[in-house]
Amino acid sequence: MANIKSVPFTKERITEIIEKYPTPFHIYDEEAMMHYAQYFINSFDWNEGFKQYYAIKACPNPYIMKLLREQGMGIDCSSMAELVLAEKIGMRGEEIMFTSNNTPDEEFKKAVELGAIINLDDIKHIATLERAAGLPEMVCFRYNPGALKGGNIIIGNPEDSKYGFTREQLIEGYTILKEKGVKRFGLHTMVASNELDNDYFVETAEIIFDVVAEVKEKLDIDIEFANMGGGIGIPYKSEHKPVDLEKVSAGIKAKYEEMILNKDLKPMKIFFESGRAITGPYGYLVTKVRHIKETYKKYIGVDATMANLMRPALYGAYHHITVMGKEDQPHNQLYDVAGSLCENNDKFAINRLMPSDVEPGDIIVIHDTGAHGHAMGFQYNGKLRSAELLLRPDGSVKEIRRAETLDDFYATIDFDGVEDFD
């Protein structure tokens, strides 16, 4: 079978880019990413106040965030570093969602200082937030529906998951907020990751809308927004079908009309905090073949490692691989595609059928690395984090993060101190 996932550059163009920016690097296709961002937002244009908060953990690059913000997206942060990134590019107030867990006080303080919407993961965090930063006017809770919802391989079963409030805790939590003078309320849930089933998101909306009705009935509280979380999957395999957001939106709209508007509940805003779907398919890890090795198996040794892309080693995740210029050749040779870490799971593919004549110097493109690719990078074995490049709509390339150097790697060590040390 020949290779059937496309790349947004020719072999000649990527060769030119490599002359300026040595492999390995991640390169992101701006035009396709922005096109998807618009499609996402347009799909929910029926809902007044709709907002998609880009989960910056997927690809925490401020250039990309700036572009997505221009399309109308907010930012979903989960850590101090992510809040500071939002701050550095001038994001403030309700365009920031702060969805964290096991949260330190200083992150609550920072989030409140920026005016972010705070999404609490634990009923006890009401007191923590109040002590650390004072309760803001609006607070959101993360709901864990437990056995009501099936999970999936990355996030696990909701009942086993560490995130969120139980249903009883939600009622108790909103009661406390109301007593303490909080005026505006949000509700969030996220029970899937990399989910491709359209219906899954409609069912999630149904679960949320049901809680909204219960909170109104029991506490006379109007929930202002329903945050459906992230978890929208992407077609890592060419036979996968992407989530049809227009269908999802139509399904959510029908449930919204039935369970909110027809029940005389107050109109509410729909939010998402999608990360993977926004950047994942538009990123490519570009690497070169260094060696071909033959023992009990045949190995393609490349100059990237799992430090550049950890998902295959971490979850056995599939990432499509293209050998530039050899796309149409028969893929009839089994290989493991490996990096150079001293870890046997440092592999991008195991037993993958690829062209039989892959050779040193070939350019290999690993697909769908725009989310949880560079972001999950680490430096074991002294492997330095790579550059990130942006392929602009006019075909030019902008370096949006330089590659690390050995000076960066050793920046936290005082070598003079080592010399004096005995």
Ligand SMILES: Cc1ncc(COP(=O)(O)O)c(C=O)c1O
């Ligand atoms: C709370 C929360 N929101 C949003 C996201 C983004 O999810 P995804 O990238 O699957 O859309 C995550 C991912 O881990 C998350 O934990």
